[in-house]
Amino acid sequence: MNRTEPLQRTTHKTKRRPGRPAAGIDGDARERLLTAATELFAAEGVAATSFAAIAKRAGLTPAMMHYYFKDRGHLLDCVVEEKIAPLIASVWSPVEPGATAQELIRGIVERLVAGIERNPWVPSTWMREVLNEGGLLRSRVLRRLPFDKVRILSGAVARAQKKGEIQAGADPVLIVFSMLGLVMLHLATAPFFAEAFHRREPSPQVIGRHITALLLEGLKPSGKKTRKRK
Amino acid sequence: MNRTEPLQRTTHKTKRRPGRPAAGIDGDARERLLTAATELFAAEGVAATSFAAIAKRAGLTPAMMHYYFKDRGHLLDCVVEEKIAPLIASVWSPVEPGATAQELIRGIVERLVAGIERNPWVPSTWMREVLNEGGLLRSRVLRRLPFDKVRILSGAVARAQKKGEIQAGADPVLIVFSMLGLVMLHLATAPFFAEAFHRREPSPQVIGRHITALLLEGLKPSGKKTRKRK
Numbered sequence: 285m286n287r288t289e290p291l292q293r294t295t296h297k298t299k300r301r302p303g304r305p306a307a308g309i310d311g312d313a314r315e316r317l318l319t320a321a322t323e324l325f326a327a328e329g330v331a332a333t334s335f336a337a338i339a340k341r342a343g344l345t346p347a348m349m350h351y352y353f354k355d356r357g358h359l360l361d362c363v364v365e366e367k368i369a370p371l372i373a374s375v376w377s378p379v380e381p382g383a384t385a386q387e388l389i390r391g392i393v394e395r396l397v398a399g400i401e402r403n404p405w406v407p408s409t410w411m412r413e414v415l416n417e418g419g420l421l422r423s424r425v426l427r428r429l430p431f432d433k434v435r436i437l438s439g440a441v442a443r444a445q446k447k448g449e450i451q452a453g454a455d456p457v458l459i460v461f462s463m464l465g466l467v468m469l470h471l472a473t474a475p476f477f478a479e480a481f482h483r484r485e486p487s488p489q490v491i492g493r494h495i496t497a498l499l500l501e502g503l504k505p506s507g508k509k510t511r512k513r514k
Numbered sequence: 515m516n517r518t519e520p521l522q523r524t525t526h527k528t529k530r531r532p533g534r535p536a537a538g539i540d541g542d543a544r545e546r547l548l549t550a551a552t553e554l555f556a557a558e559g560v561a562a563t564s565f566a567a568i569a570k571r572a573g574l575t576p577a578m579m580h581y582y583f584k585d586r587g588h589l590l591d592c593v594v595e596e597k598i599a600p601l602i603a604s605v606w607s608p609v610e611p612g613a614t615a616q617e618l619i620r621g622i623v624e625r626l627v628a629g630i631e632r633n634p635w636v637p638s639t640w641m642r643e644v645l646n647e648g649g650l651l652r653s654r655v656l657r658r659l660p661f662d663k664v665r666i667l668s669g670a671v672a673r674a675q676k677k678g679e680i681q682a683g684a685d686p687v688l689i690v691f692s693m694l695g696l697v698m699l700h701l702a703t704a705p706f707f708a709e710a711f712h713r714r715e716p717s718p719q720v721i722g723r724h725i726t727a728l729l730l731e732g733l734k735p736s737g738k739k740t741r742k743r744k
Contacts, residue, residue, distance in 0.1 A: 327648055332561055411641045415703045418557055426710055434711075453727025458700065458716065461707055462728055465699040466692055473645045473691060480656055481664075481687055490685070497683025498692055502732025 314352045316342040321359060322367055326405035330360070330413050330420040364424045371399045371406065376433040385440040385450060389463060389499055392437070396467045397492040407472030434460050459499075466495045544582045546572040551589060552597055556635035560590070560643050560650040594654045601629045601636065606663040615670040615680060619693060619729055622667070626697045627722040637702030664690050689729075696725045 320342035324333040335349040335356075342348075353359040375395045379388055400406050413421040434457075441456035454462075470477075470491045478485040486494075550572035554563040565579040565586075572578075583589040605625045609618055630636050643649040644656075664687075671686035684692075700707075700721045708715040716724075 329559060329561070329642075331559070408646050412559075412646065415699070415706055416638050416642070417705055422706070426706075429710060431710075451727065451731045453723065453731055455716070455720070455724045457711055457713065458707070458721070458724045459728070461700060461703060462696055462725070465703070466695065469645070469695040469699060470688065470691060473695070475647055476645055476652070476656075477688070477691055480659060480661075483687065486685070486688065491688070493683065494685045494688045494692070497681065498689070498732060499728070500732055501681045501683055502728060502730055 313342075313344060313348060317344060317349060317352060318362060318366065321363060322403075322405045322409070325363070325413065326408045330409075335359075360421060360424060364421060364428065367403070368406075368421070368425060369428050371403055372428055372430060374399050376430040379430075379433040379436050381436050381439075383440065385437065385444045386500055388437050388440055390496055393463060393467060393492055393496050393499070396464065397471070397488045400467070400471050401488050404471075407468040410468050411472060463495070463499055466498070467491070470495065543572075543574060543578060547574060547579060547582060548592060548596065551593060552633075552635045552639070555593070555643065556638045560586075560639075565589075590651060590654060594651060594658065597633065598636075598651070598655060599658050601633055602658055602660060604629050606660040609660075609663040609666050611666050611669075613670065615667065615674045616730055618667050618670055620726055623693060623697060623722055623726050623729070626694065627701070627718045630697070630701050631718050634701075637698040640698050641702060693725070693729055696728070697721070700725065 317338060321333065321338045324338055324341060328337075335353070336346045339346045339349045349359075353362065375392055378391060378395070383391075409421070413419040414425045416422070437460055438456040441450065441454075441459055444450040445452045445456065470486070471488060474485045474491065477483070547568060551563065551568045554567055554571060558567075565583070566576045569576045569579045579589075583592065605622055608621060608625070613621075639651070643651040646652070668686040668690055671680065671684075671689055674680040675682045675686065700716070701718060704715045704721065707713070
């Protein structure tokens with residue numbers, strides 16, 4: 285890998301403000317470093333990932349890492365701000381009051397599956413660094429959660445339960461965790477699933493359909509014309 | 515903490531075979547070390563946990579760790595053999611052909627919730643070290659999975675789907691992952707849930723009921739007398 289080229293670029297040193305990415309010609313190197321960081325976080329975890337390892341994976345020098353990222357805290361801020369927050373926004377922004385719980389759930393599952401297809405490093409990082417106690421992205425991500433949007437969904441579920449339109453056994457707030465968790469879990473464990481059961485790795489579309497069916501229908505009798513379709 | 519007492523015990527050094535725990539008076543120290551190991555694995559991950567840290571948490575010396583466990587591979591064998599395999603067996607052993615999918619799912623969720631109550635270190639370790647690619651317990655646990663029992667469950671689901679007794683949208687093998695994943699995920703993230711939503715941490719019983727309701731009923735209309743109960 286050509287390590288001299290990006291180093292030459294740093295000679296055009298521009299004034300940086302913390303948290304604001306250097307733009308223009310430096311943007312590519314910085315983006316490569318951020319991408320390498322997210323890939324290593326997914327594979328090894330944040331604690332086990334050094335600046336040197338990130339630089340090496342990006343084909344750049346540790347000096348470049350330190351040029352763009354003051355310290356690990358700053359790097360984690362940038363990952364959350366530039367990689368995780370936009371994904372969260374893409375999933376939750378379209379959630380608005382007025383839609384039914386079923387419509388909301390279908391949309392969220394679909395957008396989250398699509399978002400993770402674009403960012404395959406997310407599920408294992410989310411499980412390890414956000415959900416785990418002691419996870420190193422936990423407090424940063426916690427501040428970014430769209431609680432107003434979550435309330436719209438759990439409110440829609442609770443209202444439908446009160447009207448008897450959906451069954452009352454599931455908890456309307458826990459259901460949000462069930463939904464997100466199922467998507468993360470199935471996408472993160474698709475290789476494990478394939479390995480364990482000697483099956484082809486299920487595609488994100490297959491996983492999305494499975495989860496939507498499970499959440500919206502459960503395993504109860506279909507009650508539709510499917511019964512005697514033959 | 516009294517560090518001299520266990521050291522004195524090691525003077526009664528008995529012949530050990532790898533994988534076979536030393537019995538008798540040594541058993542207590544060994545058990546404390548294994549427990550400390552599982553707690554640290556859950557909090558920090560296997561890679562970040564040293565023999566010295568395990569000994570310290572157990573109030574014993576690193577020499578004691580090396581007395582009982584040849585190396586990390588041996589320690590991981592013992593954790594899987596003595597801590598994880600019995601839990602897997604307690605969950606899956608009662609699964610026998612002839613039961614309905616619904617009965618099987620109810621039983622598995624109930625036993626898994628109970629098993630994790632007794633072993634609260636399991637969910638985060640499972641997510642980090644088994645499901646993650648590169649997880650350090652993955653291949654050891656993979657060999658222990660009760661595929662014959664999993665097949666009984668997925669067979670029961672598939673048969674019920676064919677007879678139209680349960681809806682056909684969910685995948686009968688993926689459903690096994692959904693079920694186990696929901697239990698692990700909700701139990702592992704109960705503190706995160708409480709923190710994020712400023713709610714009381716849901717009890718394992720509440721979580722179990724939520725998951726069973728979700729899996730068996732989904733969010734579809736209840737269709738029962740609940741609709742006009744008032």
